[in-house]
Amino acid sequence: MRIISSFLALLAAFAMVVQPVAAQSILRDAETEALLRDMSAPLIEAAGLEPNNVDIILINDPSINAFVAGGQAVYIHTGLIGAADTANEVQGVIAHELGHITGGHINRYSEGISDATNISILSMILGAAAVLAGAGEAGMGILAAGQQAATGKFLAFSRVQESSADAAGAEYLSLAGITGKGSLEFFRKLQNQEFRYGRSQADEVTFGRTHPLSGDRIATLRETYIVDAAWDNPPDPDIQRRFERVKAKLYGYQAEAKRTLQYFPETRQDIPARYARAYAYHKSALVDQALEEAESLIAADPDDPYFLELKGQVLLESGRPIDALESLRKATQLTRNEPLIASMFGHALIATEDEANFAEAEKVLRAAVAKDRLNPFAWYQLGVVYAARGDMPRARLASAEQQVMSRQYELAIRSAQFAEVGLPVGSPDWIRAQDIGLQARAELEQLKDQR
DSSP, X not given: OHHHHHHHHHHHHHHXXXXXXXXXXXXXXXXXXXXXXXXXXXXXXXXXXXXXXXXXXXXXXXXXXXXXXXXXXXXXXXXXXXXXXXXXXXXXXXXXXXXXXXXXXXXXXXXXXXXXXXXXXXXXXXXXXXXXXXXXXXXXXXXXXXXXXXXXXXXXXXXXXXXXXXXXXXXXHHHTTOOSHHHHHHHHHHHHHHHHTTOOOOGGGGGGOSSXXXXXXXHHHHHHHTTSTTTTOOOOHHHHHHXXXXXXXXHHHHSOHHHHHHHSOTTOOSHHHHXXXXXXXXXXXXXXXXXXXXXXXXXXXXXXHHHHHHHHHHHHHTTOHHHHHHHHHHHHHHTTSXXXXXXHHHXXXXXXXXXXXXXXXXXXXXXXXXXXXXXXXXXXXXXXXXXXXTOHHHHHHHHHHXXXXXXXXXXXXXXXXXXXXXXXXXXXXXXXXXHHHHHHHHHHHHHHHHO
């Protein structure tokens, strides 16, 4: 029984790879999302997909990883951004993950699990028969061999999928006219990690791996890349410049302030360094220093919406919402109501506690959720505006939107029911309240089935 349980635990571990997002936090930032969209768009088109239908989602996790989890979405850990030296390296990873999407690999995981399970079940039957016949040791040997064979079958299936994604990724880089040099460099980083942690590159360890050996992947891909017409194409300098900004920004946001200031000392006056220090100072409640860095960035480019967003964020989160309005309003206008920036602007308008600003807040927040319905913060703020106006049905509808995205399904059902009663029958909002109720109930049923 332990042998079978062990194999099932292995399958459970692989199942976690398919749907791991619930246990991790999604990190949203307007500038980072814009960069990821722009650097992945040519690859998505090369893969025969529509860029607007593929999401590149950032996961707040320090490990070097990326994955797909069903649907048309690529998840990238912040640790991968931190480990990459160039945007081209990240593009190589995205191309590989797109290979998993176009290959339908997540949907085909059941094939690998089914084949492995069949082997395991057969070994159970044969082993049990041997035990019943009095050959206890032989029976246990059959069970152990069956487990090993089942595990090997599944891991081999996984390695084939990874090799297929490597090949597809190389094809998409080529079609997009993007060099594969970054892809190779990132695989070398992975190989160095394996050496660092003492993971053997010998052929005999291949059996126990989900991925092919990094050395083998590098050798295979290099043969493909060096003869490709895109091999000597220079990387996009604007994408690389933006990548360096975002990488520094994430470092300043995530790392301890002391480490950030050591890595980006005052002697460095380049934009990425000032960006990182601004976040470090803000995290340390050193408002004047954070504002000084933000102002220096704005002086370098007065119409950069992300510099203006930074200044507005520092002021707002330091308890000065009125002072934040000018910067956030301009950032919102420059980005044509980019949802995340508009949400912060709407929040600042509400935080002034001046009812004269509530009409503008409603307009801004409605524009934000129209562009990005999966924005729980914007829905929450919109609910605050409706409640302040005494429009409780729409306030509860906004709460229901926010609650269903936050997996608070029972609260979402109650909020949707309250909203439905108070809204005009047949109106779009009334229909939406019904839809949210149905969605929340379906999610609850699914959770019960899983338990």
